Amino acid sequence: MPRLCLLAALALRLAGAALLSPGSCTFEDSACGYQWDYAHLPWTLHGEGHYISVDTSYEGEKAVLSSPDLYSEEWSCVRLIYQIAATSGTSPDPARLNLYLRQEGESFDRLLWSAKEPSDSWLIASLDLTNSTKKYKLVLEGEMGQDKSTSIAVFEIKITSGYCIECDFEENHLCGYVNRWNPNVNWFVGGGNIRNSQSILPKDHTLNSALGHYMYVDSVYVKHFQEVAQLISPRTTAPVSGCLSFYYQLKLESSIVFTVYLRDMSGFYEEIWKTDSALNADWALAEVDFSAPYPMEVIFEVAFNSAKGGYVALDDISFSPVYCSNQTGAPFNPANAGCNFEEDLCNFYQDHKDGPGWSRVKVKRNVYRAGDHTTGFGYYLLANTKFTSQPGYIGRLYGPTLPGNLQFCLSFYYALYGFFKMSGTLAVYIFEENHVVQEKIWSVLDSPKGVWTQAEISFKKPMPCKVVFVSWCKSFWDCGLVALDDVSLSLGSCQAADLLLPTPGECTFEKDECVFTQKRGRGSWHRKRGPTPTSYTGPKGDHTTGVGYYMYIEASNMVYGQRAYLVSRSLRGTSGKQCLTFFYHMYGAGTGLLSVYLKKEGEDEEIPLWRRTGEQSISWLRGLIEYESDTNYQIIFEAIRGVSIRSDTAIDDILFQAGPCLEVEEIQFSSGYPDSLNEIEY
Ligand SMILES: [Ca+2]
Ligand SMILES: [Ca+2]
Numbered sequence: 001m002p003r004l005c006l007l008a009a010l011a012l013r014l015a016g017a018a019l020l021s022p023g024s025c026t027f028e029d030s031a032c033g034y035q036w037d038y039a040h041l042p043w044t045l046h047g048e049g050h051y052i053s054v055d056t057s058y059e060g061e062k063a064v065l066s067s068p069d070l071y072s073e074e075w076s077c078v079r080l081i082y083q084i085a086a087t088s089g090t091s092p093d094p095a096r097l098n099l100y101l102r103q104e105g106e107s108f109d110r111l112l113w114s115a116k117e118p119s120d121s122w123l124i125a126s127l128d129l130t131n132s133t134k135k136y137k138l139v140l141e142g143e144m145g146q147d148k149s150t151s152i153a154v155f156e157i158k159i160t161s162g163y164c165i166e167c168d169f170e171e172n173h174l175c176g177y178v179n180r181w182n183p184n185v186n187w188f189v190g191g192g193n194i195r196n197s198q199s200i201l202p203k204d205h206t207l208n209s210a211l212g213h214y215m216y217v218d219s220v221y222v223k224h225f226q227e228v229a230q231l232i233s234p235r236t237t238a239p240v241s242g243c244l245s246f247y248y249q250l251k252l253e254s255s256i257v258f259t260v261y262l263r264d265m266s267g268f269y270e271e272i273w274k275t276d277s278a279l280n281a282d283w284a285l286a287e288v289d290f291s292a293p294y295p296m297e298v299i300f301e302v303a304f305n306s307a308k309g310g311y312v313a314l315d316d317i318s319f320s321p322v323y324c325s326n327q328t329g330a331p332f333n334p335a336n337a338g339c340n341f342e343e344d345l346c347n348f349y350q351d352h353k354d355g356p357g358w359s360r361v362k363v364k365r366n367v368y369r370a371g372d373h374t375t376g377f378g379y380y381l382l383a384n385t386k387f388t389s390q391p392g393y394i395g396r397l398y399g400p401t402l403p404g405n406l407q408f409c410l411s412f413y414y415a416l417y418g419f420f421k422m423s424g425t426l427a428v429y430i431f432e433e434n435h436v437v438q439e440k441i442w443s444v445l446d447s448p449k450g451v452w453t454q455a456e457i458s459f460k461k462p463m464p465c466k467v468v469f470v471s472w473c474k475s476f477w478d479c480g481l482v483a484l485d486d487v488s489l490s491l492g493s494c495q496a497a498d499l500l501l502p503t504p505g506e507c508t509f510e511k512d513e514c515v516f517t518q519k520r521g522r523g524s525w526h527r528k529r530g531p532t533p534t535s536y537t538g539p540k541g542d543h544t545t546g547v548g549y550y551m552y553i554e555a556s557n558m559v560y561g562q563r564a565y566l567v568s569r570s571l572r573g574t575s576g577k578q579c580l581t582f583f584y585h586m587y588g589a590g591t592g593l594l595s596v597y598l599k600k601e602g603e604d605e606e607i608p609l610w611r612r613t614g615e616q617s618i619s620w621l622r623g624l625i626e627y628e629s630d631t632n633y634q635i636i637f638e639a640i641r642g643v644s645i646r647s648d649t650a651i652d653d654i655l656f657q658a659g660p661c662l663e664v665e666e667i668q669f670s671s672g673y674p675d676s677l678n679e680i681e682y
């Protein structure tokens, strides 16, 4: 059994024998109301060593520890001091320590953080918790992996009000701030009751006394030109924007550059502040507007040019969710720059200068015409129909004005129809506000016809700008039909969004089957991308992106009346309604049945929640189910093969949310015949 770093853990306690806030624990005399789940491995409390660890002398896969009920109506920061100790090096299936947020009324826990790197000493993790009126628990999960000699220990959990990037440097964990080691220049802790020769200031800022602490970096050991010391904050784990402030002192003997950067997970630096005064003999306040829509670190960087540079000291980093100058007004809300076209054009508009442009249309559900992307029953935009287009016409759809100097990710769905050439069919331009400068940032390539395909574009412009969707009908033979739906805008680059932790309760089937497994010994569901092998049945692409994965039953491999079950793992029962959303595809003359059942733990009955029989649409349709279960339960998707091989039934984009459902499912029974809604000529 590897030795845990007990000395370091003991040293950590010197600072904090004070009264602990609810949910905090140092694991000295008790586990402070934290309880383990008896269905899994036990945790062992080591009162002597002041830690709790997963007991590896038992056989098992994981150990679960959950906090008492907690409330935090204000933002708070969870700091976790832990160690994963392994005897061997890297393992293909290493032990992990995971931290989940279990919110009242939710069937799924939200993963806040996960670590798997073994270390020789304790480490600190800092996690922002957003304010909420709901009760919650923190759930620690130690997963043992393959190497059974690994041990996982937790020395302390501490919940403090405020944001994790805030720090007064009075506690020796330094709020998770770390110095990036450099042989010559580094940030050190200064001040404190044991005066050491390296402390350079008489008083810190927090306590205004010799007992207080601060961070500093001194040029004495600088050997080279442009040596840099970096102090790195904990990474934000929830989207924040507002005013970052800190106090600093700067003594300058030759040139020093003191800069504050934001660094994202791809390593991209953005400068947000630079010292402008040559000298601050006393503590000076700096304030800087700060926006971290996705995980970011704040980096305090000092660059020296010689050993006679001087020093920089730093203290009392704090954060307020209101912008510093307060002149920026209400922060920009990217949700106002998206549209699903269900009600109207939202904040989009057309100028009708060059023709009728884009039409907002709806197709009544039938098997000949594809529906929209949002629900399969709704509205979308269509350009270049036989009725509206004439050669030379250009449809321009303008979005609302977006602020400059922000990184955006634009996402939308498009579908192409007909046999025409597609060269001018759809392009995205950025117009600067005065419409003088325009730039094409995207144009359609040849993609499969009749499939809603997602496009994602990252952009950042110095000036306020608009997104413009342009469809050009070049000539009779080059005037492709294009549909547009579900435009959305988010802050940050599209790649950064991929780095976010997964949404709990969401399954797109892109990586795996999520919480679902097959019930053995019956017909089976297959995970697939692209069209199914049989023509006139099954989807041409998935619902998530058009080119991703979905689950389906392959009718050719099954006989009439054969069933396939896809069963969720046991989900947590809650009081109150739950809302289950999913997309289903039932196209093919021989289509059978698709049903959804609720099975409560300890009961044999499978309660039917939802059913569709026979061919429904050539499109993906949205299913909505509201249900309740206060005991643990499973959700079952059951497909029954119909009379012919044209019976492929598919599902995609399953989402479990705390209910009630905000909408009701639109139930229209297919007539199979075009009516007035279908007078759109492709
Ligand atoms: Ca201080
Ligand atoms: Ca729509």
Ligand SMILES: [Ca+2]
Binding pocket: 508, 509, 510, 542, 543, 544, 545, 548, 549, 550, 652, 653
């Ligand atoms: Ca998918």
